[in-house]
Amino acid sequence: MRPEPTAEFRHRTVEAPAGRIHLVEQGTGPLVLLVHGFPESWYSWRRQLPALAAAGYRAAAIDVRGYGRSSRPAATDAYRMLDLVEDNLAVVRALGEESAVVIGHDWGSNIAAASALLHPAVFRAVGLLSVPYAPPGGPRPTDVFSRIGGAEQEFYVSYFQEPGRAEAEIEPDVRGWLAGFYAALSADTMPAEGDPDPHFVAHGGRLRDRFPAGELPAWLSEDELDVYAAEFERTGLTGALNRYRNMDRDWEDLAPHRGAPIEQPSLFVGGTLDASTTWMADAVDAHPRTLPGLSASHLPEGCGHWIQQERPDEVNRLLTDWLRTLQD
Template structure:
């Protein structure tokens, strides 16, 4: 007896501006496109795919260009936001659909938001996890990030700007670096308040110098870590890090959308222990103006950055309940 389609994970590649994009889909019904962040892959949605399929949706989790089995263009500027948005549009059409709901986490949240902003006819609703929507505009990003941090410290986004610099830190020990990075931003393993902040690099030091050592967060098994590490050991980190190296280009590209709201139905969920929600609290406060179609905004108590992996059952409940209101 063949298993039901909703019970099967289906790997496939589709043509896209990136060259090819790998995705994993499960279920049948209205399309829900899942977009991961840094440093992850489609696998970060492993607990959402079956839940969305069981709820009557066709869930498709992509490897963003530069990650996993998707194409990895050589040029740094091939990772600008406009290109990633067009990849998402191409996936929807390659899957035989005219529109989809898009859900993103971390950088995927920014990509999902930009997709909804630039193509409201294709992305009819948007859910943002961990990173809230802030409309394009404001000062040049590298100027802002360059001014963050105390004496003798450098913000991680600035540290990632120079091609090759972060790669030299990470790639000799991908598995160990990922374990530390995931632990640093997880509720159950993050360092105590008052400890040196892992979002900053001491001058002449490494980002990992401030990571917790020798511990994995509860959501991450050794096998899960093997999956993530195996992909980055194969591909390297440059494609993933190039997302950070295009922030000024994005600022220029999206200047025509300065201050623009996203009007489609939307959802936000973030952890109370996630720096993305605390540092960007003003963006959350501005949701009535920036996300006028917002259905609900949830701050999950005691949750860190990796929200759909730290709290999969709660996130699945929030997503499926919201999807039922926007896909009737």
């Protein structure tokens, strides 16, 4: 599998609270803003940009602050959710639009949801991939994550909290780490049931100790891995990891919106083999209440975490079919 031709991709940077946000766009029509997750970039949407453009939309995939060619503020607390939402607002305005449909994957799903929750007049509909919507509230996040795993292992979110700790594991071999991380969460290469779970770290160990060794997942070529690796070798991982280091700040910042539903039209798509979807099954079940504008929840069988890359044709069909309903 080779990377898709990028001749029609238009790269640009726009001013935003982060400093600058880099984005790649294709097509003309109503704006669809695409927001990636960890550890990815605009390139995660390379197979959606042409499909959305062909369907009559102006698709714009951003590098979230801290990633790629976007600005990387030095302060850890510059990566709180409120700041990322403001970046999305700035992108819409810089593109000369008054509103957009926002679609996110992984952390991008949370960012898209928060954008829709806080600015419903701008983000008129929201699509969530892999991570379902859970309204703000509940116990403090780091308290919850610190209890997951028990005495023998540590949950990866807790592992990511201390500045520099995960960077020390990843940055000496960015390409190898990314290959293992992508494989660990892909349907065709993830560890078999009963093997050590790669979402956890043995005390004194590394996250990569539980990554599968061997070939890349079917959706990822060596050339495509090179694209991801080159970006993170240049930028490092701190900006990306700082998203995890602001979960408690987000919990405090969003306290006024505890329990709040998102009223706009919405869509959820999550793979049946994706822990981000299955661990949050209760949130998916609650979508009729928390996402009253939900069109549908789609759960592709046998699909892992990198859903729009593992199942591009299926995801493209689901997205374009849903987007058409917004114009009826």
